[in-house]
Amino acid sequence: MIRFENVTVTYREAARPVLSGVDLHVPEGELCLVVGRTGSGKSTLLRAVNGLVPHFTGGTLAGRVLVDGRDTRTHPPRELADVVGVVAQDPQAGFVTDSVEEELAYSMESLALPNAVMRKRVEETLDLLGLAELRNRPLAALSGGQQQRVAVGAALTAHPKVLVLDEPTSALDPGAAEDVLAALHRLVHDVGMTVLIAEHRLERVAQYADRVVWLPGDGGAPVAGAPGPVLARAPVAPPVVRLARLAGWEPVPVSIRDARRLAGPLRDRLDDRPDVPRSPGATVLTARDLRVRHSSVDALRGVSLTVGEGERVAVMGRNGAGKSSLLWAVQGTGKRSGGEVAVDGVDPASLKPGPRRAAVGLVPQQPADLLYLHTVRGECEQADRESGRPGGTCRELLDRLAPGVPDDRHPRDLSEGQRLALVLAVALTPRPRVVLLDEPTRGLDYPAKTRLAGALRDLADDGHAVVLATHDVEFVAEYATRVVVLADGEVVADGPTAEVVTASPVFSPQVAKVLAPRRWLTVADVADALEEGR
Known part of the structure; x- marks a missing residue:
C-alpha cells in the first residue's frame, strides 16, 4: 500500500538530508509505528506519504514514494486526498470550520459525497471516538485533547485507505488514548485500513503495532521489523521494553500482559518500593x-x-x-x-x-x-x-x-x-x-x-x-x-x-502494572534496587 524506494529528502540550506536512502514497504491492513529521537525525520517521513513533502514543504525528494500505486512526484496532495488521511501534530492548524460536526463533515464535502453518506459517517465517527456530546461545540472552546480527537475523526470520515497520524495521542488522557488506538486497531483488522503512526509515547502504541520502523537520524538507514526486536535495539523504547532489557527477558515483550508472564522471578527479588516522604518548604x-x-x-x-x-x-x-x-x-x-x-x-x-x-x-x-x-x-x-x-x-x-x-x-x-x-x-x-x-x-x-x-x-x-x-x-x-x-x-x-x-489502572505507569502488587514506578528505581541487592 505504501512503498518508499531509495527516498532521500533534503531541505533547503540543510547541512545534510533529513532522510537518506529509505526503502520501506507497508502492506495493506497493517499498523506501522515510526519511532526515533526528536528531529530524526519522523514527521518528514509521514508527510512524504501524501506528497506534502516536497510539494508543500519545499526541499528535494530523491527516489520514489508510491501510495496505492500513485506516485507522489506526479500526484500532489489534492490528488491523494481520497486515499490518504492525515492528522498532524497540531490539530488546530488543520481545522477549517468552527464546530465539531462541521469539521467532521468537511473532508467528505471536499470529496463531493452524498448528504446521506455524510450524515451516516458523521454519526458513526461521533460514536467511535466518544464525541457525541461535543457535536455542537465550537472548536475553539474544546480542550487540546478534545481537539485532537476531532482531528482524528475528521480524517476518518473520508474513509481513506491510508491514515497517517503524527503524535495522535500526545494531548489525550490515558483513557481517551486507549479509545482512539482501539478504534484504529479495529479499522486495521476489520476493514483493512493501513495506518502509519509516529509517536513518542510508545507505551501507549507499541502493543498495537504490527511493525516498527526506527529512524536512527543523522542520515542512517531505517530499521524495520517486529516491535519487540526493533525496540530492544532502539535508544527510544517504552518502559516495559527497558525493564525487559534490565531483567534479560526473551523474547522482549511490548505489552503489559506478556511482560507480567515473565515478571514472576523479578517480583520475587524485589520488596515493596520504600516510600520516602518529602516535606515541602515554605x-x-x-x-x-x-x-x-x-x-x-x-x-x-x-x-x-x-x-x-x-x-x-x-x-x-x-x-x-x-x-x-x-x-x-x-x-x-x-x-x-x-x-x-x-x-x-x-x-x-x-x-x-x-x-x-x-x-x-x-x-x-x-x-x-x-x-x-x-x-x-x-x-x-x-x-x-x-x-x-x-x-x-x-x-x-x-x-x-x-x-x-x-x-x-x-x-x-x-x-x-x-x-x-x-x-x-x-x-x-x-x-x-x-x-x-x-x-x-x-x-x-x-x-x-x-x-x-x-x-x-x-x-x-x-x-x-x-x-x-x-x-x-x-x-x-x-x-x-x-x-x-x-x-x-x-x-x-x-x-x-x-x-x-498505583491506586488507578488509568494513571498507573507500565512498571507498576508489570510488577504489581509490588509498588515500583520506574525502570531506574528497579535498577537501583537490584544494584543495592547484589
Missing part, C-alpha cells in the same frame, strides 16, 4: 476556591491548591477536567470567575508583565504562540534581556533540553520537540518562583523528557514550586512528588505520587 503558591466559567461550562468549581518550595506537583485528569483553566487562572492572565491566588503573598494578576514572569512562568499547550522572532539565537537573546539574566543563560538551558539546535534556524522550522524545548528555555530563563507547564512533554522523546525532568528537579531543589498539567503517566512517575487529580472542575485526589497513581 508555601509559595496558594489558590483558594478558584472558579472559572467558559460560556455555559464550569471549568473549575471551587478548586483550592497549596504548593510549597521544592514541590513538584502533577495535575492529572481526563480531557476537559479543568487542568489548563487552573494553570491560566493561577498565572494571572487567565479567566477567573471567583477565588483568590497568591504567589509569595502577591496575586500575579496584579503584576505587570516583567514582575509577573519572575513570579510565575507558564508554558502553554501551544508553545509556538510564545515565539515571535526569526531565529533561535534571537529568541534566546531576547529572553536573557527581558529577564535580566547573563547572556547565554537561555541558550544553556536549551542545550540541556535539546542539544544541537542551530542558532540561525527559524523557530517554525524546528521539530515539535525542539520548538517546545526552546519555549521551555525561554520560560525558565527568569527562574520564576512558580513554574507552570501545560503538557510539557508533547513532542519530546524519552531522553529529552529525562533531561526536562532534571532541569525541573534542579529548579525545585533551589526552592521553586513546579506545577505541571499532563497526561504523561510515565513522566509523572519519574518526576512528580505529588499528584492532584481533577474531574469536572473539582479535586478528587491529592497525595504522594506512588499512592495516587
Whole structure:
C-alpha cells in the first residue's frame, strides 16, 4: 500500500538530508509505528506519504514514494486526498470550520459525497471516538485533547485507505488514548485500513503495532521489523521494553500482559518500593476556591491548591477536567470567575508583565504562540534581556533540553520537540518562583523528557514550586512528588505520587502494572534496587 524506494529528502540550506536512502514497504491492513529521537525525520517521513513533502514543504525528494500505486512526484496532495488521511501534530492548524460536526463533515464535502453518506459517517465517527456530546461545540472552546480527537475523526470520515497520524495521542488522557488506538486497531483488522503512526509515547502504541520502523537520524538507514526486536535495539523504547532489557527477558515483550508472564522471578527479588516522604518548604503558591466559567461550562468549581518550595506537583485528569483553566487562572492572565491566588503573598494578576514572569512562568499547550522572532539565537537573546539574566543563560538551558539546535534556524522550522524545548528555555530563563507547564512533554522523546525532568528537579531543589498539567503517566512517575487529580472542575485526589497513581489502572505507569502488587514506578528505581541487592 505504501512503498518508499531509495527516498532521500533534503531541505533547503540543510547541512545534510533529513532522510537518506529509505526503502520501506507497508502492506495493506497493517499498523506501522515510526519511532526515533526528536528531529530524526519522523514527521518528514509521514508527510512524504501524501506528497506534502516536497510539494508543500519545499526541499528535494530523491527516489520514489508510491501510495496505492500513485506516485507522489506526479500526484500532489489534492490528488491523494481520497486515499490518504492525515492528522498532524497540531490539530488546530488543520481545522477549517468552527464546530465539531462541521469539521467532521468537511473532508467528505471536499470529496463531493452524498448528504446521506455524510450524515451516516458523521454519526458513526461521533460514536467511535466518544464525541457525541461535543457535536455542537465550537472548536475553539474544546480542550487540546478534545481537539485532537476531532482531528482524528475528521480524517476518518473520508474513509481513506491510508491514515497517517503524527503524535495522535500526545494531548489525550490515558483513557481517551486507549479509545482512539482501539478504534484504529479495529479499522486495521476489520476493514483493512493501513495506518502509519509516529509517536513518542510508545507505551501507549507499541502493543498495537504490527511493525516498527526506527529512524536512527543523522542520515542512517531505517530499521524495520517486529516491535519487540526493533525496540530492544532502539535508544527510544517504552518502559516495559527497558525493564525487559534490565531483567534479560526473551523474547522482549511490548505489552503489559506478556511482560507480567515473565515478571514472576523479578517480583520475587524485589520488596515493596520504600516510600520516602518529602516535606515541602515554605508555601509559595496558594489558590483558594478558584472558579472559572467558559460560556455555559464550569471549568473549575471551587478548586483550592497549596504548593510549597521544592514541590513538584502533577495535575492529572481526563480531557476537559479543568487542568489548563487552573494553570491560566493561577498565572494571572487567565479567566477567573471567583477565588483568590497568591504567589509569595502577591496575586500575579496584579503584576505587570516583567514582575509577573519572575513570579510565575507558564508554558502553554501551544508553545509556538510564545515565539515571535526569526531565529533561535534571537529568541534566546531576547529572553536573557527581558529577564535580566547573563547572556547565554537561555541558550544553556536549551542545550540541556535539546542539544544541537542551530542558532540561525527559524523557530517554525524546528521539530515539535525542539520548538517546545526552546519555549521551555525561554520560560525558565527568569527562574520564576512558580513554574507552570501545560503538557510539557508533547513532542519530546524519552531522553529529552529525562533531561526536562532534571532541569525541573534542579529548579525545585533551589526552592521553586513546579506545577505541571499532563497526561504523561510515565513522566509523572519519574518526576512528580505529588499528584492532584481533577474531574469536572473539582479535586478528587491529592497525595504522594506512588499512592495516587498505583491506586488507578488509568494513571498507573507500565512498571507498576508489570510488577504489581509490588509498588515500583520506574525502570531506574528497579535498577537501583537490584544494584543495592547484589
